[in-house]
Amino acid sequence: MSPECVHTHTLSFFALAFGTFVWIRSALLWHGARPMGLGWVTQRATRFWGLHKTHCHHPALLPTATDPSWLFPGRYQIHTGLQHSIIRPRQPNCLPLDQVTLPQKLQEAGYSTHMVGKWHLGFYKKECLPTRRGFDTFLGSLTGNVDYYTYDNCDGPGVCGYDLHEGEDVAWDQSGKYSTFLYAQRVSKILASHSPREPIFIYVAFQAVHTPLQSPKEYIYRYRSMGNVARRKYAAMVTCMDEAVKNITWALKKYGYYDNSVIVFSTDNGGQTFSGGSNWPLRGRKGTYWEGGVRGIGFVHSPLIKRKRRTSWALVHITDWYPTLVSLARGNLSNVPGLDGYNVWPAISTPKFLPIRPPRATS
Ligand SMILES: *[C@@H]1O[C@H](CO)[C@@H](O)[C@H](O)[C@H]1NC(C)=O
Ligand SMILES: *[C@@H]1O[C@H](CO)[C@@H](O)[C@H](O)[C@H]1NC(C)=O
Numbered sequence: 001m002s003p004e005c006v007h008t009h010t011l012s013f014f015a016l017a018f019g020t021f022v023w024i025r026s027a028l029l030w031h032g033a034r035p036m037g038l039g040w041v042t043q044r045a046t047r048f049w050g051l052h053k054t055h056c057h058h059p060a061l062l063p064t065a066t067d068p069s070w071l072f073p074g075r076y077q078i079h080t081g082l083q084h085s086i087i088r089p090r091q092p093n094c095l096p097l098d099q100v101t102l103p104q105k106l107q108e109a110g111y112s113t114h115m116v117g118k119w120h121l122g123f124y125k126k127e128c129l130p131t132r133r134g135f136d137t138f139l140g141s142l143t144g145n146v147d148y149y150t151y152d153n154c155d156g157p158g159v160c161g162y163d164l165h166e167g168e169d170v171a172w173d174q175s176g177k178y179s180t181f182l183y184a185q186r187v188s189k190i191l192a193s194h195s196p197r198e199p200i201f202i203y204v205a206f207q208a209v210h211t212p213l214q215s216p217k218e219y220i221y222r223y224r225s226m227g228n229v230a231r232r233k234y235a236a237m238v239t240c241m242d243e244a245v246k247n248i249t250w251a252l253k254k255y256g257y258y259d260n261s262v263i264v265f266s267t268d269n270g271g272q273t274f275s276g277g278s279n280w281p282l283r284g285r286k287g288t289y290w291e292g293g294v295r296g297i298g299f300v301h302s303p304l305i306k307r308k309r310r311t312s313w314a315l316v317h318i319t320d321w322y323p324t325l326v327s328l329a330r331g332n333l334s335n336v337p338g339l340d341g342y343n344v345w346p347a348i349s350t351p352k353f354l355p356i357r358p359p360r361a362t363s
Contacts, residue, residue: 068121068205072133073099074322074339087122089143089155089163094122095133100336102322103134106201109331112136114190116183117205120144131167139166139174139186140205148179148207148214178216179207180237184244188251196256199329204248208241209234211275216240234276259303262328264321266298300348307350320344 069082072095077083080096087093095101103113115135122128123142130138141163146153151164151174164171174182187204194200215236222239226232245265252258270293271277273285284290298316319341326333327343 068119069095070318071321072101072103072121074102074319074336074341075099076319076340079338079340086144087120089153089161090159091122092124094124094128097127101134102325103201103203105134105322105326105331105333105336106199106329107134107136109199109326109329111199111201111329112194113201113203114138114187115203115205116140116186116190117179117203118144118207118210119205126168129168135203137167137190139164139171140183141165141179141207145211146179146207147212149176151175151179178214178240180240180244181216183207184247187248191251191255191257194255196260200257201325201329206241206244208244209237209276211272213237213276228276230274230276231278232276262300262302262304264298264300264325266318266321267296268318269293269296305349314344314347316344316347317341324348 069077069080073080080099082093082095103111103115107113113135115130115138117140119130119138119140119142121130121133126132129142130140141151141153142165143153143155143163146163151162152160153163154160162170162172162175164174166174183204183206187202190200190202213230213233215233219236219240220232223232223235226235249258249263252261252263269286270279270282270288270291271285272287273279273292277285279285279292282290282292282295284292284294286293317340319339320343321341323333323339323341323343324345328345333339
C-alpha cells in the first residue's frame with residue numbers, strides 16, 4: 001500500500017467576514033450518529049445551518065486527497081495535472097503557476113488573506129509558496145503527515161526535515177507546540193490584529209485528524225474505555241480540534257467579526273479506517289471509491305443566513321467553493337474561465353432549494 005493510503009485526514013476551517021470567511025478542513029464524519037468528539041461543532045451545525053454530507057469529491061481524485069488542489073484553483077485535478085496522487089516532499093511539482101487561486105481572487109476583491117495549517121500544494125520554488133499564491137500571511141506545514149509536536153517529516157529512511165513555516169521562513173521557535181493549539185491561537189491573533197471593518201479571509205487547514213495519531217494527554221482520558229487504541233487517540237484528536245473551532249468562533253465574536261461572517265467547515269475525504277476512522281454506515285475508506293471514501297461532510301454557519309437549522313442532501317463539490325466564495329465577496333469571475341464548480345450560495349442561503357434525498361446506508 002502506498003504511504004498516503006495510511007494517512008487519516010485533515011480538516012479545515014474558513015471564514016469570511018464582511019465578510020470574514022473561515023474555512024475548516026478535516027476528514028471528519030458524521031454519517032449516521034453524532035460524530036465522536038465533535039460535540040461543539042455538531043451542536044452548531046444542527047442549531048444553525050447544516051450542510052450535511054454534501055461535500056463530495058470526484059472519486060477519480062480520491063487517492064490523492066489533497067483537497068486544496070481542487071479548492072484553490074476551483075478545478076478538477078485532471079485539469080491541473082495534479083491527479084497523480086499527492087505532491088511528495090522531494091517532488092519538484094506544485095499547483096501550476098498559471099492558476100489564479102481562490103485567495104488571489106479574494107485579494108483582488110479587497111480581502112486580506114491568511115492561511116494557517118497544511119499547504120501540501122508544492123514548495124520546490126518560491127513562486128509555489130502560499131505567500132506567492134494569494135495569502136498575505138502563512139503559518140503551517142508545506143508537506144503532509146508532519147509530527148504534531150516536532151514538525152518533523154520523513155520521506156523515506158534518512159530523508160527527514162523540519163516543516164513548520166512562518167511566511168517564507170522556517171519557524172524553528174514554534175517547535176514543540178501541538179499544531180491544533182498553535183493554529184487556533186494563530187487565528188485568534190490574526191483576528192485581534194485586524195479590523196472587523198475590513199474584509200478578511202482565513203483558511204485554516206488543521207492537521208488533525210490525519211496521521212500520525214497524536215493527541216495531548218488531557219483529551220485522551222475521557223476515551224480510556226475504548227479498546228481500540230488508534231480509535232481512542234483519534235477521538236481525542238477530534239475533540240481537541242472541536243475545541244479549536246469553538247475557540248476560533250469565540251475569537252470571531254470577541255473581536256467583533258462574527259455578525260458579518262461566514263464559516264464553512266468541511267472535510268477532504270472519508271475517514272481512514274486503518275487509523276482510527278470510521279465511515280459507518282457508508283462503505284469504504286479514504287483511498288477507495290466507495291461513498292465512505294468520497295462523500296464528506298460539511299456545514300456552513302453564518303448569522304447572515306436567515307433560515308437556520310437546515311440539513312441538505314444536495315451534492316456540493318469542493319470546486320463549488322471557488323465561485324461561491326468569490327461571488328459572495330463580490331469578486332470578478334469573468335477573467336477565470338474554465339472553473340469546474342458552480343455558485344451554490346442560493347442552495348445554501350435560501351429554502352427554495354430543498355434537500356434531495358438522504359443517502360442509503362450500505363450496511
Ligand atoms: C481553547 O481556549 C482555551 C482558553 O483559552 C484554552 O485553554 C484551550 O487550550 C484552547 N483549546 C484549543 C484546542 O485551542
Ligand atoms: C472583470 O474583469 C474583466 C476582465 O479582466 C474586466 O473586463 C471587467 O471590467 C471586470 N468587471 C468588473 C465589474 O470589475
